[in-house]
Amino acid sequence: MKVLIITGSPHKNGTTACLAEQFIKGAEEAGHEIFRFDAANKEVHPCIACEKCHGGTPVCVFKDDMQELNPHLIEADVIALVSPIYYYDINAQLKAVIDRFYANDAVLHGNKKAVLMVAMADDSMESAEGALASFKGMTKYLEWDIAGTVVGVNCMTPEMIKNTDYPEQAYQLGKSL
Numbered sequence: 001m002k003v004l005i006i007t008g009s010p011h012k013n014g015t016t017a018c019l020a021e022q023f024i025k026g027a028e029e030a031g032h033e034i035f036r037f038d039a040a041n042k043e044v045h046p047c048i049a050c051e052k053c054h055g056g057t058p059v060c061v062f063k064d065d066m067q068e069l070n071p072h073l074i075e076a077d078v079i080a081l082v083s084p085i086y087y088y089d090i091n092a093q094l095k096a097v098i099d100r101f102y103a104n105d106a107v108l109h110g111n112k113k114a115v116l117m118v119a120m121a122d123d124s125m126e127s128a129e130g131a132l133a134s135f136k137g138m139t140k141y142l143e144w145d146i147a148g149t150v151v152g153v154n155c156m157t158p159e160m161i162k163n164t165d166y167p168e169q170a171y172q173l174g175k176s177l
């Protein structure tokens, strides 16, 4: 299967990068083809709802790094979203990419699996409820099956997450696709 991973964190070696790497390791071992898009290192303009992508000649007005991502997004069998929790939700870098799905909305419905992996400083699941709720709503709308989620609590730093079993959960999730 073709597996697309979209990360949001600006930290190359942060907590969620650790989850992404372990997930990729598992998915590669299971024989899947991986494409990784690190949104924080890319140029992705926020959607301005101009609706040009839903007009007569449907095309996005922004010629940025979504042009690199879009073919992978359309072809992917699995889409894994990976983000730190910022103020009780996924971060802006990842959200900007998701909002730009709008330009391909018609062809994205159905036939995909989705994964969400997040990490955060708080030691309560409550801080991830916003991210989990929007992931659930979005996958329902897009008719994607949820393959799994990993929620890393009490993970302020990479050192903290490495002492938990969240990296193992991410690895097993990648392997189980």
Ligand SMILES: Cc1cc2nc3c(=O)[nH]c(=O)nc-3n(C[C@H](O)[C@H](O)[C@H](O)COP(=O)(O)O)c2cc1C
Residues within 6 Å of the ligand: 009, 010, 011, 013, 014, 015, 016, 017, 083, 084, 085, 086, 087, 088, 089, 119, 120, 121, 122, 123, 127, 155, 156, 157, 158
């Ligand atoms: C702007 C900002 C907002 C944050 N908001 C929250 C929050 O609402 N809840 C929480 O538990 N941690 C919060 N954190 C902590 C991060 O989620 C946590 O450090 C995470 O592990 C960072 O992931 P990364 O290393 O992959 O970037 C916030 C961090 C930043 C920079």
